[in-house]
Structure formats: structure tokens, C-alpha cells
Amino acid sequence: CLPICRQAEGTGVFSPKLTGDLFSADLNPRWRRPLAAPLEPDLDTLIFQQIDLDYYLAPPQPGYQSGNVPIIRMFGVTDSGNSVCCHVHGFAPYFYVPAPNGFTSDHLSEFKRELNSVVLKDMRSNKDNISVTVLAVDITRKESMYGYHGKQISDFLRITMAMPRLIAPAKRLLELGFRFGTFPMQNYSTYEANIDFEIRFMVDSGVVGCCWIELPKGTYRVSLCQYEVDVGWTQLISHPAEGEYQRIAPLRVLSFDIECAGRKGIFPEADKDPVIQIASMVQRQGEKEPFIRTIFTLQSCSSIVGSQVLCFTKENQLLQSWAEFLRTVDADIVTGYNIQNFDLPYLLNRAATLKVNMFPYLGRVRGIKSVLRDSNFQSKQMGRRENKILNMEGRVQFDLLQVLLRDYKLRSYTLNAVSFHFLQEQKEDVQHSIITDLQNGNEQTRRRLAVYCLKDAYLPLRLLQKLMCVINYMEMARVTGVPLTYLLSRGQQIKVVSQLLRQAMKQGLVMPVVKIEGGEDYTGATVIEPEKGYYSVPIATLDFSSLYPSIMMAHNLCYTTLLQKGSAVKLGLSPEEFIKTPTGDHFVKSSVRKGLLPDILEDLLSARKRAKAELKKETDPFKKQVLDGRQLALKISANSVYGFTGAQVGKLPCLEISQSVTGFGRQMIEQTKQLVESKYTLSNGYPADAKVIYGDTDSVMVKLGVDTVSKAMEVGREAAEWVSSHFIPPIKLEFEKVYYPYLLINKKRYAGLYFSSSAETHDKMDCKGIETVRRDNCTLVANLINTCLQTILIDRDPQGAVAHAKEVISDLLCNRIDISQLVITKELTRTAQEYAGKQAHVELAERIRSTCWRTTFPLTHSTTWNSSCPSHCSGSSMSVHGCPSLLA
DNA sequence: GCCAATGCCTAA
DNA sequence: TAAGTTAGGCATTGGC
Structure with missing residues (x-):
């Protein structure tokens, strides 16, 4: 009766039987995961690295209450590269309220009955036919973590609900005013009623993001192949990421890129423009090169050395085959460049347009359809960010663009610019406007497109490797205890909450909802x-x-x-x-009393010292990377604790x-x-x-x-x-x-x-x-200022700097400068568009000229700052207009 | 021409 | 529902 996790390996609904051309004939045995050795629950211990974690609702096992119960689902990979889906049973969501005065265990059942009843009554529709909302109410001795009040441990009610989504209404009703038995109406304050269920589980079971999980023999049962197992939540063993458990399983990382045949000058639209190519590269985490390189093309395509070319005559077959490819490869991590907001939504919408019904099952759980949603993420740190969200159970979507937007401040985030910046390597040069022409040419022109497409799938892997993103994110997940996916989808606060709850639990402290x-x-x-x-x-x-x-x-x-x-x-x-x-x-x-935050910080900083010491001793470059990622994660985490306490929202x-x-x-x-x-x-x-x-x-x-x-x-x-x-x-x-x-x-x-x-x-x-490090200036300004600074600081020649500035400005005035160097800010871009063509250059040049001079003049005259600045060009409004002699 | 408010981005 | 902090420079804009 449990949902079944299966990767599509020629069984079940995703039969790789050909839907026309090509697919199964070319099915490459290397695409599959290694064969899984048989698992004997009574004899074998199962150990795997958990990489993602979610929950679902399902009927309970016999002997439990009626109605659906939440089941935690952990996805992972073993040392031998086999995938694991582990269903963890028996963990239920809960929260606390302080016990009212005079409350004893005699009142528990009355409290429970009444709360259950008001929560049921509060439900607008009860389509799941829930009859029991409150599973249990217990008295426990706890203390609020907010404020020192003489270590007064007091009675709290621990209220266990049937499902995570019942916590919010129960919390609201108790806060609004709740009455039971002979007790008077009372507004309850709640504790830990705002904790994500996954975090709740992880904190309570000592699981941190990306840690290794052990299921001792005799505690679990196997349902299907490649290790789908069931276990009780108290029986799994979570290993702290120390010693041998710092290692990383051979995760499969899939990077892909699509090309669409757009119409001239129009951004491709999924309901009109076909997908013509999909390039995929698969690499095992820790290895140097991808072991799978494939390109799926619409229409014929000449062969490419080192890559497998699969050609389709119909677009719907291409799409369906690629989905089957993804399921066969069974990627743990899916990456690419802007896949989250472009490639994946486009594929999904295109498949819907073409009615490729088997396409949108991209996760590792059979029968769960991948659907698109819009999300609106807003924070002071990152501003408003609108994203598409696509569910892919068991696979971590690790869009490189999103990683870069979060972690790096760059002038440009195009794949080309980013590749150049980090790898000193450019993309294959294919103009967007000729993609459709290449597609409509012959198998040679389509080959050229395929090479380009393959490179766009390859570069994200290279960048991921170079920047050690996977390692660094895993270490962050381990250090802070949150799932890997939270690091890309959530803000900073959840990381501190996770650590705070873990520390508080040790001391019997509970976190209030404020x-x-x-x-x-x-x-x-x-x-x-x-x-x-x-x-x-x-x-x-x-x-x-x-x-x-x-x-x-x-x-x-x-x-x-x-x-x-x-x-x-x-x-x-x-x-x-x-x-x-x-x-x-x-x-x-x-x-x-020793504070929780100082405890957390000491742990983080001493762990950082250890990591740095180990880093010094370590010779294995791969382990070195892990340790360096860890010390960085520890530092960032320590620094964000203060911000958390000051976050008024x-x-x-x-x-x-x-x-x-x-x-x-x-x-x-x-x-x-x-x-x-x-x-x-x-x-x-x-x-x-x-x-x-x-x-x-x-x-x-x-x-x-x-x-x-x-x-x-x-x-x-x-x-x-x-x-x-x-x-x-x-x-x-x-x-x-x-x-x-x-x-x-x-x-x-x-x-x-x-x-x-x-x-x-x-x-x-x-x-x-200074302008050189600010991204709201065009490169011309940044370069000019940078050169001036070098001239002043390295050559110690302020006159030379002035001369250089004059020269650049004169080039600008005489139209000797490429317009592409001028446009960078939103402001200037808009101007360029408004004056498109001949006028733009003049307009931009004028604006930049004044900016350049305004900035350069104070730099080059800094030695005489407070004394001899000429009166006719002093102050902030100084410009070349007011200082014509300086331009000579 | 002066000013305050605003937007943007950075330092730490 | 979820969202780390404040200080501060500098360009632009709009009112007077």
C-alpha cells in the first residue's frame, strides 16, 4: 500500500519500448546504475548517504489509527553507487503549549478531545475524511528558551497532530482562545509550531543534510529492487559527518541543455516553437570527466567523437526518450544553466503541448507527476526573486545559475561571461538567430548546433567542479543540519533555526513562536x-x-x-x-547559565579550527576540497547567527x-x-x-x-x-x-x-x-578608474593618471570607443534602447564622460585634497563642463 | 541651484 | 508562507 520508488529500468510504466524510432536500440548499458547486490534485511546492514528528504501521506501500517499518516522519505546513494529510497515510519509532527494552571494528567484526554473537535470543525472541507486530528497530548517538563527566568522548568503540553498541515490551524485556534473542560477560555502561546516537518524530523533523529544513514540488520524491510526499504524512525542510525563518514557517495550528476527553434527575433515559446536538441552529460561526483555524453536531436545529425548521438524524426519521441533517459540514468543531482526557469519549464510545457503524456514524471517516485509552480521569494539580501518550481522527488535540482546568483557578485551572469570569468574559456559561438537555420540545414549544420549544445551542458559541470559547489553545499548542509535543497530554495534563517533547535533540545528548552x-x-x-x-x-x-x-x-x-x-x-x-x-x-x-548561541558559535568555530588543521595535514586533493568547503561553511554559519537575532521579520x-x-x-x-x-x-x-x-x-x-x-x-x-x-x-x-x-x-x-x-x-x-568593484558602472568606467588607481599606487604617478583619464575621455568624445563597453547599468541600457543606433553612442558617451571625470579627478588630486582644489571645480558638482581647461 | 527622497550597491 | 543585519557613498529625480 506504500507508494513505490523506482527508477525506470525497463519495468513498470516506463517501459523503454520504442515509441517509434531509435530509443531502445541505442540504449546504452552504461546509462544504468550498477547492479544492486541482493539485500538481506536480517543479515545486512544498509548504509547510504542521504541527499534529499521529503514526506508524503499514506495509510498507516496495521494497528495504527485510521486516516493517512506522514511518512518521511529519504533518498540516497550507497558507496557502490546504488540508489536508496528509505521510508521512515512512525514520526509525527508536534508542538508545545504551556500547560494551564492546575492542569494535571487527568485533563489530558479532555484537552485532546476538545482540541480535536475544534480543529475538525475549523476545516472548511474535509476531503481526506480525517477523523482524528490530534493524535496525542502529553505533559512534559520544558523551559522556554526566550529569557532567563531562573531555570524554571514547568509543565508543557506536547500536542502531536496527525499531519503536518494540521499544526497551523491548531496553533491558530489555541492562540485565538481555546476552552476545554472546566478550564476558562485562554489564549495559548505556542512553541515550535512553525517548524518545517522535515526539520522537525531531522532535529529529533539527529539527521543532518547529506549525512550517512545506517539501517542495522533486522530493523528494516525491503520492498523492491535497488534498495527501497522501510524502517521505524527510532531505528535508523545517523552518523555525524566525521572520520569515514565525511565521504561522499558516487552521486550521479546530470547536466543538460536544450535548444529550441525559435522564430526570428522572438524568444522561444513552448506552445509554438519545437525543442530540437537536448544535450546531456552525466558525471559521478568526484570523478574528473563525464562518463555519459549524449545528444538527442530532431532530424539526422552527423556523428560527434566522444558523444552518443540519438536522432529522432518526431519531436514527441525525442521528448519522451529524453525523459526515459533521465529516469534510466537516475540522476541524483540535476544541473545545467538556468534549467530551473528555462529548460525544465520549457520541456514540461512543450511536452504538454505535444501531449507526451509519459514525459512529466521526472522524479524517482513512480506515479508522481512533475508539475510547474510559480514561487515568489523575497528577502532583503536577495531582493524579490520570481522562480519556477518543478517537483522532482529524489533528485536535487542544482541549477548553476541559481548557485552563482546566491554566492557570487558578478557583472554578468551569462554562461559565456561566467565561463570566461572562472575557466577562461568561451562558449561555442552560435548566434541565437541562426539556430533555426542550422536546424533547417543538413546533418552537418545540425552537428554544429549539437556541438554547441553539448558544450552548454558540459560547462556547468566544469564550473560546478571548479567552484566545488556540490562539496561546499554538502558541507553547509551537514554543518547547519538542513537538507541540501533548502540551501538553494530557502533563506539564511532556517539554517540557524536548525542549529538552535538541536542545541535547545539537549537542554530541554523549547522555542517560542513569536x-x-x-x-x-x-x-x-x-x-x-x-x-x-x-x-x-x-x-x-x-x-x-x-x-x-x-x-x-x-x-x-x-x-x-x-x-x-x-x-x-x-x-x-x-x-x-x-x-x-x-x-x-x-x-x-x-x-x-551558558547560552545556546555561544554554544553553537563555539561548536562552529572550534569545528572550523579542526577543519583547518586537518586541511593542513591532508594530502588527498579531494578530501582537501571537502575540508576547505567545511571551514568556509562554518565561518559563514557563525557570521549569520547575529543577523538572525536582528531579523525583525x-x-x-x-x-x-x-x-x-x-x-x-x-x-x-x-x-x-x-x-x-x-x-x-x-x-x-x-x-x-x-x-x-x-x-x-x-x-x-x-x-x-x-x-x-x-x-x-x-x-x-x-x-x-x-x-x-x-x-x-x-x-x-x-x-x-x-x-x-x-x-x-x-x-x-x-x-x-x-x-x-x-x-x-x-x-x-x-x-x-570604488567604481572598479561596483557593478552599476560600465566596464569603461571601471577600467579607466582601475588604470588610474594602478598608475597612482603602483607607478606613483598621479600626473600619468590624469593624462590617461583625459585620453580616454577624448576617445569617448571622438567616437573612438565601442558602444558595448558603455552599456551596463539598467539606466544606461534603457537609454541605449531608446536612442537605438546613432544617437545612443553620443548620449552614452556624454553620460560616461562626466562620470569618468567626476570619479577620476578626486582620485588623482587626493594628495591635495583639502587645500588646493581649484575653486571653479570644487565640490561634488564638479564636472568637465565646469572645468574645460582640464580636457584640453 | 538646493534639498530631500529614492534606488542601487557596497563594506563590514 | 518565508524573508540575516546596519552604515553609507553617490547618481538621479522631483519639488520648490
Whole structure:
């Protein structure tokens, strides 16, 4: 009676019997997974790496209540490369409410009966014919994690519901006001009623994203082949990602790309324009090259060395065959470039248009149709993002474009630009406009198209490998405990929630549901007023490493240590037992209670230290990658904990924590400045009076009065250590680098030659906030400014920089510059379109000319910043118009 | 011409 | 339903 997970290997509904031409005749045995050795539940242990996890509803096993129950479904792969679908039974969703006064176990059944009844009554339609909504109500001893209240453990009701989707109405009804038995009407606060079911299960069973799962012999039963198993939720063993369990199974990664024969000048539309080619590459995770390269083409196509060409005379056969190919290959991870919003939706819509009814079953669960949905994702970090969503149970959709949009700030996100940026490699050059002509040509022209299409399937694999995306994402999933898919589909908060719940559970703490109401913003970090100018002396930079995490650890800032107004007195705490933060908030010290957040942060940062130590020892390049991915994931995770507490539209905001953190930070940067400037003085025997010329949040830039980089490094190191001793561990100020020379333009805008690894040669030219690093400028501006900066900092020739700027601007005025260099911002693009053709160039040139000069002039005249700027072109409105002589 | 508000993107 | 934070520069725009 359970749904059955099967990949299509010539059985079941997806018979690879030919629907016309070609497919089964060319079926390549390599496409299939390796044969699965027989599994004896009584003798064999089954171990696999879990890569995706969801749940479905199904009738319960005999002996349980009526109505459907949720069953967790884990997908994974064994060491031998066999796929596993593991149905985990017996786990039900639940949440907590505080037990009302006078509540005893005698009241449980009445509470349960009444809650069940109001939830049933609340349902508008009951098409699933649910008769029992509340499965159980139990009394447990718990404590709210929000606020310190003397470790008062009290009675909570743990309410277990029949299905995840019943949690929300039960929560709402209890919050609105609920009455049972002789107890009065009461508004209940709820705890953990907003936790995704998958996360709930993972937290409770110690499963983290992408971890290895062991089913001991005798605990599971096998239903069909390639390891489809059933197990009780308390019987599976989840292995922490340590030692041998850091490894990654030989996952099958499929990358694909489609080509459509669009009409001239019109973006292809699935209800009109045919799919003419689909290229696919399959690679085992960890191997260097794909072991399957295929191209499905409409009409004949000449052969291509190293690739299998499959030609179809009818488009519907091409589509159906490709779907069968996907199911046969049984990919664990599906990738490509913009497959999420283009290729997959297009294929699905096209298949619907052509009525290829067997197409839209792309997941690993038989009988589940893949359907398209629209999703609207919005966050302050990423803005509004509209995406298509397609369900593909058991396969992780890992669209490279989405990964890049999340993790990299690039000027262009075309596959061509991205390939060039990361691989120094270009796409095959085929203009979109000639695709249809190539298709309508002969088998040679279609071959040219196929080569192009294959490359577009290959490049995402190369990029994935180069950027170590799969490894890094897996490590992030393991570190934070969320499923891999959450990392691409959800925001930052869920990662912290997952960790918080795990930590809280250990201490019997429960997480409240807080309602969201927009409040006042709080004060952030200090930016020290810069002493603008050009410095031809070494400037040492000292940074607090992981400032916000270390503040939270040093001062034990947490939900569980926060003292509400007046509660210090009420709880009889002595002044030594709590602290007052710079914002006037109170927190108990770790001697009273150690906070959850400091615990999480310590775990993350000590794990990071371990990973870095292991990384140093490791010689195997593959394991090195894993470890590097891990240390990165750990760092990012630690840094996002602070943001989580300050997210007012979030799961558990606590501004007392976040504003205390920034408050401490402000105090510390100020104190650092004072300390450095008070010790490093002439009168203390140092070469000069040190001066902090700039600082932002966690760093200070110091002019120490020394004349060489190596001296600046030496004094910088000493100063960092000395200043550190004034702060509570693990707060630590570190010497980071020396800038020499250093050009300080404004707050958050500076450039300098960066010395860190050696005192003799600079590592790079470092630019912050200047047009060269901003993506709202055209490349011409960025290049011009970059060259000017190099001329100033490396050649130390400000006059040369001015000369260069003049030359470029003169080229611009004389139409000697390619228009493609000018267009980049939305603003300018629009202008280019409006003035399409001849006018555009003039218009753009004019705008860019003024931008270039406005930016370049302050750079090149920074030595004389506050004194001798000519009066006729001073101030921000200075432009070439007002300064004609400068253009000569 | 001055200004505040807004949009965009970055620093940390 | 879900959505990390604030500080801050600079171009543009629109009102006066």
C-alpha cells in the first residue's frame, strides 16, 4: 500500500519500448546504475548517504489509527553507487503549549478531545475524511528558551497532530482562545509550531543534510529492487559527518541543455516553437570527466567523437526518450544553466503541448507527476526573486545559475561571461538567430548546433567542479543540519533555526513562536571618520576576527541568558552574576547559565579550527576540497547567527541581543583607537605618534609612523596582541595586512597595495567601494578608474593618471570607443534602447564622460585634497563642463 | 541651484 | 508562507 520508488529500468510504466524510432536500440548499458547486490534485511546492514528528504501521506501500517499518516522519505546513494529510497515510519509532527494552571494528567484526554473537535470543525472541507486530528497530548517538563527566568522548568503540553498541515490551524485556534473542560477560555502561546516537518524530523533523529544513514540488520524491510526499504524512525542510525563518514557517495550528476527553434527575433515559446536538441552529460561526483555524453536531436545529425548521438524524426519521441533517459540514468543531482526557469519549464510545457503524456514524471517516485509552480521569494539580501518550481522527488535540482546568483557578485551572469570569468574559456559561438537555420540545414549544420549544445551542458559541470559547489553545499548542509535543497530554495534563517533547535533540545528548552511586527531599527556599527588623503607611508590594518560571534561568546549573549527588565532583582541575582551591555540590556553570565548561541558559535568555530588543521595535514586533493568547503561553511554559519537575532521579520528576533552586539562592537573599535593612539607615541619611545586614520566596524587602519612595510608588520602584530589583552577571550584583534601606499577617498571607499604574505612584494591592489568593484558602472568606467588607481599606487604617478583619464575621455568624445563597453547599468541600457543606433553612442558617451571625470579627478588630486582644489571645480558638482581647461 | 527622497550597491 | 543585519557613498529625480 506504500507508494513505490523506482527508477525506470525497463519495468513498470516506463517501459523503454520504442515509441517509434531509435530509443531502445541505442540504449546504452552504461546509462544504468550498477547492479544492486541482493539485500538481506536480517543479515545486512544498509548504509547510504542521504541527499534529499521529503514526506508524503499514506495509510498507516496495521494497528495504527485510521486516516493517512506522514511518512518521511529519504533518498540516497550507497558507496557502490546504488540508489536508496528509505521510508521512515512512525514520526509525527508536534508542538508545545504551556500547560494551564492546575492542569494535571487527568485533563489530558479532555484537552485532546476538545482540541480535536475544534480543529475538525475549523476545516472548511474535509476531503481526506480525517477523523482524528490530534493524535496525542502529553505533559512534559520544558523551559522556554526566550529569557532567563531562573531555570524554571514547568509543565508543557506536547500536542502531536496527525499531519503536518494540521499544526497551523491548531496553533491558530489555541492562540485565538481555546476552552476545554472546566478550564476558562485562554489564549495559548505556542512553541515550535512553525517548524518545517522535515526539520522537525531531522532535529529529533539527529539527521543532518547529506549525512550517512545506517539501517542495522533486522530493523528494516525491503520492498523492491535497488534498495527501497522501510524502517521505524527510532531505528535508523545517523552518523555525524566525521572520520569515514565525511565521504561522499558516487552521486550521479546530470547536466543538460536544450535548444529550441525559435522564430526570428522572438524568444522561444513552448506552445509554438519545437525543442530540437537536448544535450546531456552525466558525471559521478568526484570523478574528473563525464562518463555519459549524449545528444538527442530532431532530424539526422552527423556523428560527434566522444558523444552518443540519438536522432529522432518526431519531436514527441525525442521528448519522451529524453525523459526515459533521465529516469534510466537516475540522476541524483540535476544541473545545467538556468534549467530551473528555462529548460525544465520549457520541456514540461512543450511536452504538454505535444501531449507526451509519459514525459512529466521526472522524479524517482513512480506515479508522481512533475508539475510547474510559480514561487515568489523575497528577502532583503536577495531582493524579490520570481522562480519556477518543478517537483522532482529524489533528485536535487542544482541549477548553476541559481548557485552563482546566491554566492557570487558578478557583472554578468551569462554562461559565456561566467565561463570566461572562472575557466577562461568561451562558449561555442552560435548566434541565437541562426539556430533555426542550422536546424533547417543538413546533418552537418545540425552537428554544429549539437556541438554547441553539448558544450552548454558540459560547462556547468566544469564550473560546478571548479567552484566545488556540490562539496561546499554538502558541507553547509551537514554543518547547519538542513537538507541540501533548502540551501538553494530557502533563506539564511532556517539554517540557524536548525542549529538552535538541536542545541535547545539537549537542554530541554523549547522555542517560542513569536509574532512578527515591524519595529524600530537599531544602531549598527561605527565607521570612524576617515582622514581622507593619499598616504605614501605604510598603513597597518588591525581586525577583530569574527567580531560579532566573538562578542556573543565573550559576553554570553543569548535568548536563554537575557534578563527581562527588573528580573535580575526578582530572581535575586547578585551583580557578579549578570552584565549590563552598552545598550543597557542585561544578560546572566555563563557561570549562571551558558547560552545556546555561544554554544553553537563555539561548536562552529572550534569545528572550523579542526577543519583547518586537518586541511593542513591532508594530502588527498579531494578530501582537501571537502575540508576547505567545511571551514568556509562554518565561518559563514557563525557570521549569520547575529543577523538572525536582528531579523525583525524572522523566526526569533531578539533586538536586545543584536543591539548589544553592535553596542559592544562600537565600544571596542573606539577603545582600540584610544589604546593604539595612547601607547604608540613619541613619548613612549616609538618613531611617531600613531594615528588611526580610518576604521569600519571591526577594523582600524593605523599610521604608525614607520617607513617600511616590515616595520609596520612588526609593530602592527605587537599592537594587535597588546590590544587583544584588554578584551575578554575569545575576542581577539589580529594584524591583517599593511597598505602601502594607501588612498583613502571616503568612508567605505579606499584602495591600496596589499601586503600580507611578504613585506617585499604586494599581494594585490585592494579596492573597496570604488567604481572598479561596483557593478552599476560600465566596464569603461571601471577600467579607466582601475588604470588610474594602478598608475597612482603602483607607478606613483598621479600626473600619468590624469593624462590617461583625459585620453580616454577624448576617445569617448571622438567616437573612438565601442558602444558595448558603455552599456551596463539598467539606466544606461534603457537609454541605449531608446536612442537605438546613432544617437545612443553620443548620449552614452556624454553620460560616461562626466562620470569618468567626476570619479577620476578626486582620485588623482587626493594628495591635495583639502587645500588646493581649484575653486571653479570644487565640490561634488564638479564636472568637465565646469572645468574645460582640464580636457584640453 | 538646493534639498530631500529614492534606488542601487557596497563594506563590514 | 518565508524573508540575516546596519552604515553609507553617490547618481538621479522631483519639488520648490
